[in-house]
Amino acid sequence: MVNYLIVLFAVTLVYFASAERLIVYTRLVGLQGLLLCGIAIFELKEVNTANLIFIAFESLVFKAILIPYLLTRIIYRSGVTKVHHLAMPGFYSLILSIFALLISVILANSLVNSFVNTIYMTIALFTLFTGLLIIVSHKLIISHLIGFLIIENAVFLFSLAIGNKMPMMINVGILLDIFVGVLILGFFGLRLKPHTNQLTMLKD
Amino acid sequence: MTLLLFFIISSILIVAIVLFKNKTITKIMTISFVLLHIWLTLHCWTNLNKTELGYFTFNSLGVLLLSVLSFLTIPTVYHGFIYALNDDTKKYDIYHSALIALITFMTGAYLANGMTVLWIFVEATTLAVAALIYHDRTEMALEATWKYVFICSIGIALAYLGILFLGFIYGRGDAANLSFASLINIINLANPLYLKIAFVFVLIGFSTKMGLFPMHTVTIDAHSVAPPPISALISTTLMNVGFLAIFRVYTLFASSSILPFMNNVLILSGLLSLLVAAGYMLKAKHLKRMLAYSSLENMGLVAIAVGVGGYGYYAALLLLVLHSLTKSGLFYQMGQLSRVLHTFKLDECGKYMELYPPGALVLLLGMVCILAIPPSGLFISEFMIFKGLVLKDKWFVLITTIILLCFVIYAMSTRIMHILFSNSRNESDLKVHGKVNPIESISQFVLLGIVFIMCFYQPPFFVDLINQSFALLPK
Numbered sequence: 001m002v003n004y005l006i007v008l009f010a011v012t013l014v015y016f017a018s019a020e021r022l023i024v025y026t027r028l029v030g031l032q033g034l035l036l037c038g039i040a041i042f043e044l045k046e047v048n049t050a051n052l053i054f055i056a057f058e059s060l061v062f063k064a065i066l067i068p069y070l071l072t073r074i075i076y077r078s079g080v081t082k083v084h085h086l087a088m089p090g091f092y093s094l095i096l097s098i099f100a101l102l103i104s105v106i107l108a109n110s111l112v113n114s115f116v117n118t119i120y121m122t123i124a125l126f127t128l129f130t131g132l133l134i135i136v137s138h139k140l141i142i143s144h145l146i147g148f149l150i151i152e153n154a155v156f157l158f159s160l161a162i163g164n165k166m167p168m169m170i171n172v173g174i175l176l177d178i179f180v181g182v183l184i185l186g187f188f189g190l191r192l193k194p195h196t197n198q199l200t201m202l203k204d
Numbered sequence: 205m206t207l208l209l210f211f212i213i214s215s216i217l218i219v220a221i222v223l224f225k226n227k228t229i230t231k232i233m234t235i236s237f238v239l240l241h242i243w244l245t246l247h248c249w250t251n252l253n254k255t256e257l258g259y260f261t262f263n264s265l266g267v268l269l270l271s272v273l274s275f276l277t278i279p280t281v282y283h284g285f286i287y288a289l290n291d292d293t294k295k296y297d298i299y300h301s302a303l304i305a306l307i308t309f310m311t312g313a314y315l316a317n318g319m320t321v322l323w324i325f326v327e328a329t330t331l332a333v334a335a336l337i338y339h340d341r342t343e344m345a346l347e348a349t350w351k352y353v354f355i356c357s358i359g360i361a362l363a364y365l366g367i368l369f370l371g372f373i374y375g376r377g378d379a380a381n382l383s384f385a386s387l388i389n390i391i392n393l394a395n396p397l398y399l400k401i402a403f404v405f406v407l408i409g410f411s412t413k414m415g416l417f418p419m420h421t422v423t424i425d426a427h428s429v430a431p432p433p434i435s436a437l438i439s440t441t442l443m444n445v446g447f448l449a450i451f452r453v454y455t456l457f458a459s460s461s462i463l464p465f466m467n468n469v470l471i472l473s474g475l476l477s478l479l480v481a482a483g484y485m486l487k488a489k490h491l492k493r494m495l496a497y498s499s500l501e502n503m504g505l506v507a508i509a510v511g512v513g514g515y516g517y518y519a520a521l522l523l524l525v526l527h528s529l530t531k532s533g534l535f536y537q538m539g540q541l542s543r544v545l546h547t548f549k550l551d552e553c554g555k556y557m558e559l560y561p562p563g564a565l566v567l568l569l570g571m572v573c574i575l576a577i578p579p580s581g582l583f584i585s586e587f588m589i590f591k592g593l594v595l596k597d598k599w600f601v602l603i604t605t606i607i608l609l610c611f612v613i614y615a616m617s618t619r620i621m622h623i624l625f626s627n628s629r630n631e632s633d634l635k636v637h638g639k640v641n642p643i644e645s646i647s648q649f650v651l652l653g654i655v656f657i658m659c660f661y662q663p664p665f666f667v668d669l670i671n672q673s674f675a676l677l678p679k
Contacts, residue, residue, distance in 0.1 A: 111397060116372050128365070135358070144354065151361050158368045172320055173364065179327065183334070184357060188350045 017097035033063025100129035127154035264672035306332035363409025414446025432539030470511035477504030519588035581658030
């Protein structure tokens, strides 16, 4: 079951590369939150129940509900609905995405370790590359935010991979989630330049 | 127990400042915090290598950098009082409570004996710095704060990935805190590829704090808008936090086969930092941004020094300490310069020597110190780096470094000389110049004086502490 969820998670990443509407990005972020919640429940069999409930609750409330809700508010407030010319065309993004997947497979296979599942490693690396690609190839602040949230999900996937042995690492990762959800999205996302959605004032 | 007491009292002071909403009480609380911090530093000195609360150890490197922080806390608080004098009570209180929080978090990061705890404190510093950069509540401050928080968050996430990779090599239930002491015993058993990936992630991640290429932009923008006493901390003690995190992992991995790889990565990162710093300093039009690029240049030199090894380790730590003293002095001076000239823009600056001679002298001496011109103590550290490069036959790195440093020296000296002696290029912007009490420049003279003395004499306890800090590294 976990493997199906992870593969479904990878599909959402490919979808990210081809999508152009910001609202689709938001829905995909929410869907990834749900999938991560499922993966956590099925994967973390060795952690105690209270900790598991906390992790599932956090991924459901923060990743699947609160963060997509805040993102939607930022999108409506900014009035920008599509990435348009402020991002690399979908076709090239898709090619880069597939290329990133290929590198992830090669890298994960050269990092075979008795403590870590190779599928986890592959998809977590792919998630990380996708997040970085979105940040680099898009110009909108909101796209950068989404790229960062994808990196966050990569971190969560990595920490789930060793979560049974080191539950503290997941809890520390959750700290990062709360930090991002509340401070970055809640405070800055709603205040920054609502009309243009770009930053230009500070430069040499 | 002392450390626990420090954290508890610091929290109480922060809460008290927020609750009382009174400038006098805030001042008393802040001064109390300075005394508390000095007391903690003295405690660490008398209990070297002792572990407290399980997660903190007073080791040499931590205590060395903590001492620098403690020393700089005094002028930072003093100049902060002057800077925030005309602020309303709310802004005044937020400034000082965030400052106390930042110093407390940095203290925690210096003394942490495990990667996870270190990471948590580094993440916490981002929160405190964000509140301080946003102090002026302008649109520009919002943009700088946003960039700082966003890029630092990416850096923190990447550093966390690096720590997770350390977890992958360990894979044991009792490794929850990933302490340096427990990891050092098993590092040679690990897959070198894991170690390389972990090191690269940690280097890139914590570069957001150290201000190294490629994550340097974050601190440059923060400097443009942060209050000068805060720029002094971001550019020195906070960069030291980033260095410490990277150096801890470097020390941990130094006994493995990836030491040459780490050295090459550090030298490359250092050279690229120098290149970017030299390029941007040549076109800098904002004084604080120029000083920020100077910090990038110095951190680049520190990275090269560590990458060289041997003499380089001592040179790196000496450079780190002396850069902290010099750069903070220059940033405190920037606060006074803006009160006299009402600007940080180079084109609008001029005749500073005529308008405020003590401040101009600080700028002149600060320039000599930061450019490592003898008798600056930084000259000793840069000389040792060059010596290390020659001994290791790294001629390409040596020549490139020297050429880039020439650009840095040219860019900074021409700009400082313009501020001191030339007329403003933008005559239409001439304003009524402000006045500053010369007593406010004493702290800068003291800091620069120490840097000059260090060229001729380095106290034995200081030398011992530096030598102990890299005792685990191969000679």
